[in-house]
Structures are given as structure tokens and as C-alpha cells.
Amino acid sequence: MRVSKQNEARIVADGGREYGAFNSKLMAIVHVLIYFYALGEFYYLDRSVNSLTFIGMGLVVFSMYMLYMVSRLLSPIWTVKLMVAKNHQYVDHWLFRNIKHPNYFLNIVPELVGIILVCQAWYTALLLLPIYAIIMYIRIIEENKIIELLKVESF
Template sequence: MIYLSFLLFASIRLLFLRYSIKQEKALIAAGGVEYGEKVSFLLAIIHTIIYFSAFFEGIIRKIRLDSISVIGLLLIGLSYAVLVYIIHLLGKFWTVKLMIASDHVYIDHWLFRKVKHPNYFFNLIPELIGIILFFHAWLTGIIGLPIYMIILMLRIKEENEVNKQFKRNI
């Protein structure tokens, strides 16, 4: 079951990544610009490391499905649902990278007004916490999450700067 679960989680994440790559190509072809490439790369690397590290830690621990795993599974499911909703809201402008399209439109939805960076706080962080809980990957959480949070703070800082510049230009 642990192998199938990991395969399912990784496959879903890869489907989102594949969709993002399609969106990125379309945005670049239409004159879009990417910002913060290094931080995006680091986020992708540490996200992947946390996934695999949690999986291997789960194998070593010989985990079984229990209440902690179920909580993790619920967090993962909710985080994916939030991601689908955010993709829906952002439409052609959504990617995992920090990009501004040549025809970019500021999305003035209540979620973005009330919660800055909802994708990070309602998708990415809960997803990783869910993965860690599902696989009982305490060491991965203790080491990986603080590193991820530092990189995520850099990403948020970059995104705030880009948004500030973008809003000035519209």
C-alpha cells in the first residue's frame, strides 16, 4: 500500500507539473516573462526531496495506515482540491513558476484579497505536512520543512516585488 500511495501522490503532482509546463510554454510564446528562476528551481528540488525522503522514511518505519496517516491523507486531498480551485481562478496565468504574461490581468478574487499567497498556505504547506504525516516521516519534517519554509519565504518576497511592479504598470 505504501508504494501505491506514493505512486498516486507523485502521479497527481506530476500531472499538475505537466499542466504547468504547458501553461508556461503558452505564456512564454505570448511574450510572458519568468521571474525568480533560481528560487523556483530550489522550491521544486526541495519539494521533490521531501516527497522521496518521506516515502523512504515510511518504508524504513514500515508504516501502516493509522489515524495519523489518515489525517495526512486528508490534508493531501484538501491541498490538491485547493490547487484545482486556484488553477481555476488563475486560468491561463497559473504556473508553478513566477511568471507574468504580456496580457496579464490582476485577479481580484476575495481569496487573493483575504489571504496573500493562498496556494502556498492552503496547498503547498498542507500537502507537504500531509505527506510527512502519511508516511510518519518525522525526520523529514524536522529537517525538510524548515528548509522549505526559508525558500518559500524567498519566493513570497520575490512574488510580492513582482506583483508590486506589475500593479504599477496596469
């Protein structure tokens, strides 16, 4: 989060801008709610550690590695928010060419599924994952529009 905040400040100071601010806020709120509800469900429903816990931990570790990779590849322009820097250059790394939206599908989805499995938070999954999926779908549509504009502008 610290790196994202620093990059956000620099992007805005250099004339960049944010898109989809309302959706980004919703995404952040529901993301945090999934953690709180999952942990609450684990604690209050007295779930026990089992093989699902370890599968979930593996997914969380994988997701953190992918977050590291994506944030490193996008380095000065990586943010949690949907932002475009002035004179933004489209990043044409093989990961982005072969996996559309790797931050969402290789970081966020495994992270949240991992947390659900670690906590065995089935009620949280039923309640909040569909809401998060809708928010992420809207975010991807917004991001796809911006990516297409960047591709056109960079050539």
C-alpha cells in the same frame, strides 16, 4: 504539471518572462525530496497506519482541491514557476484578496504537512521542512514585489 508547462510555453511565446528561476528550481527539488524521503522513512522505519495517516490524507485531499481552485482561478496564467505574461492582468478574486498566497498556504503547506503525517516522517520534517520554508519565504518576497508592480500597472 502538464497544464503549468503548457501555460509556461504560451506565456514565453507571447512575450512574458520568468522571475526567480533559481529559487523555483530549488523549490521543486526540495518538494520532490520531501516526498522521497518521507516515503523512504515510512518504508524503512516500518511506520504503521494510524490516525495521523488519515489526518494527513485529509490534508492532502484538501490541498489538491485548493490547487484545483487556484489553478482554475488563474487559468491561463497559472504556472508552477513565477511567471508574468505580457499584458498580465492582476487577478482580484476574493480568495486572493482575503488569503495572501493561497497556493502556498492552502495548497503546498497542507500537502507537505499531509505527506509528513501520512508517512510519519519526523526526520524528513526536521531536515527538509525548514529548508523548504526558507525557499518559500524567498519566493513570497519575490512574488510580492511582482504583485505590487502588477497592481500599479493595471490601474
